[in-house]
Amino acid sequence: MITVDSLGSSAFKREHGLRYAYVQGSMVRGIASARMVVAMGRAGFLGFLGTGARSVEAVESAILEIKAGLAEGQPWGVNLLANAATPQAEMAAVDLLLRHDVPRIEASAYLQVTAPLVKYRAKGLRRGPGGRILFDRLVMAKLSRPEVAAQFLAPAPERLVAALLADGAITAEEAELVRAVPMADDLCVEADSGGHTDRGSLPSLLPPMLQLRDELAARHGHPKPVRIGAAGGIGTPAAAAAAFVLGADFVLTGSINQCTVEADTSEAVKDLLQQIDVQDTGHCPSGSLFELGAEIQVVKKGLFFPARASKLYDLWRLHGSLDEIDARTRRQIQEKYFRRSFEAVWDETRSFYAEVAPEEIARAEANPKHKMALIFRWYFVHSMRLAEQGDTEQKVDYQIHCGPALGAFNHWVKGSGLEDWRKRHVAEIALRLMEATAALLEERFAALSAPAPAAAASDA
Structure with missing residues (x-):
């Protein structure tokens, strides 16, 4: 058994x-x-x-x-x-x-x-x-x-x-x-x-x-x-x-x-996650591995982050510096994505690297493309902070790492006591999932090992 x-x-x-x-x-x-x-x-x-x-x-x-x-x-x-x-x-x-x-x-x-x-x-x-x-x-x-x-x-x-x-x-x-x-x-x-x-x-x-x-x-x-x-x-x-x-x-x-x-x-993130389905996640560039083109999977339903992250990566890939990007696009990024100037973003970025990796500042000052990458990567950090804090004014910029497993889980618990995230506790979820897994395997293997029904006699 x-x-x-x-x-x-x-x-x-x-x-x-x-x-x-x-x-x-x-x-x-x-x-x-x-x-x-x-x-x-x-x-x-x-x-x-x-x-x-x-x-x-x-x-x-x-x-x-x-x-x-x-x-x-x-x-x-x-x-x-x-x-x-x-x-x-x-x-x-x-x-x-x-x-x-x-x-x-x-x-x-x-x-x-x-x-x-x-x-x-x-x-x-x-x-x-x-x-x-x-x-x-x-x-x-x-x-x-x-x-x-x-x-x-x-x-x-x-x-x-x-x-x-x-x-x-x-x-x-x-x-x-x-x-x-x-x-x-x-x-x-x-x-x-x-x-x-x-x-x-x-x-x-x-x-x-x-x-x-x-x-x-x-x-x-x-x-x-x-x-x-x-x-x-x-x-x-x-x-x-x-x-x-x-x-x-x-x-x-x-x-x-x-x-x-x-x-x-x-709670804003959890409210959103409780509603997603299996098709509501997608792939976009990673902030931590931005220059390598690595990807992450995130929630896309109702959010602009995946599209904006992809656009920033494409702009970095196609241009050697911020100055090479057309004025309209630069304005859109600063006003819509960042909600602050490139200069303000660079000041914050430079302060961070001054403590953890000062060599990055010198490299960026000597290489405009690298400086552009660091400024664009700021958006990825910022978008995670927005989600963590539940900033409702910039909800469309939430970066939420998630796979389709949660959409499948939402289907499984729909109509049960676990439908509301406020009643979802990790240990209870784990136990219910393992118990249901064992029951499912027992049922499936019992069905597979059952003797085949006898063939019906043919009409004379």
Whole structure:
């Protein structure tokens, strides 16, 4: 019999101290709040704190809130976001996580393994009874590409280990042991999701990842198998059931959790999210990876942000400076999009980079195209603040990361007690979804295994 307890990997649940093979993923700007992570941990689920676009001080405060809200051994973790532009900020984030003994991280947006990530992985590694390697901290990597997965299924790159050892960031024992284990304990294969996305299809992505895991485990002789989970598009029992049938060891949800009581975003955003359907999201350029042309998936229903973001990217791509853009378009951007002058935006941008990356200011002053990119990227940050604050005057500029999973979820709960977001609590949603998934699988497999009806006798 298929039950909620039989779903997913027992090893995954055992190592993380979970009752259910279900994870609440992080969301940018702390939408996946400390309150959300605590609610999940108390109910036997694993939740990750969102840290993207949050200050070190805000993240530290949230970590302390989580530690105060959960008992010893209850599961929780923190997102660690790749930061190629300012690697020193990524290292500062890792040092914060180590200082507060954060037990696990959700590593996201990584295209390659970095020194800060290796440092987190290595710290605390030691030999136990019988020479078994003991871990103080666990790493879950959220990704969508096999070439990235291969890096997390292999030991840390030797050059990074050697550099950390030479700098005294890790001990000789930690360096030795991190060479013998994969970079991750778990991989979460992310299909078409809210936020940054490669628009992947889970049935196409998950089987090759499982095969790759098995091949690299055999090659490297890892002491324990890396578990493979599924994310992206999971908002209904049918979607979760499909993931488990494909071989997922766990499922991870994102979009459905930001339309809940515990989500740290405005009521205006939640009111909007409660109404969206599966066709109400779309893709547009990313602000954080603007020059690379990377895409994010956002809500498009009733909002101008996706079209305006795409126009800004096209203007940047086709022009070498702001002065090359025609006067009418420049006026439209300043009056309609920004509601302030380019000069005012640059003053704010320059003040920000003066603190975090002064070299960006010099680069922008020497390169008009780069300066244009930084000014345009301001709009992406601003649009997220508008949504977070629930600014009703500029509602059309809200940037809301979301995938179609929430539209599907809205259909599933229509007419039930969960239709109103004010009654949606993340732990209750998780439990109902897992229970319904188990019931659906039991029903479907029972139907598939039922004997075929006898053929009707033909007329003489």
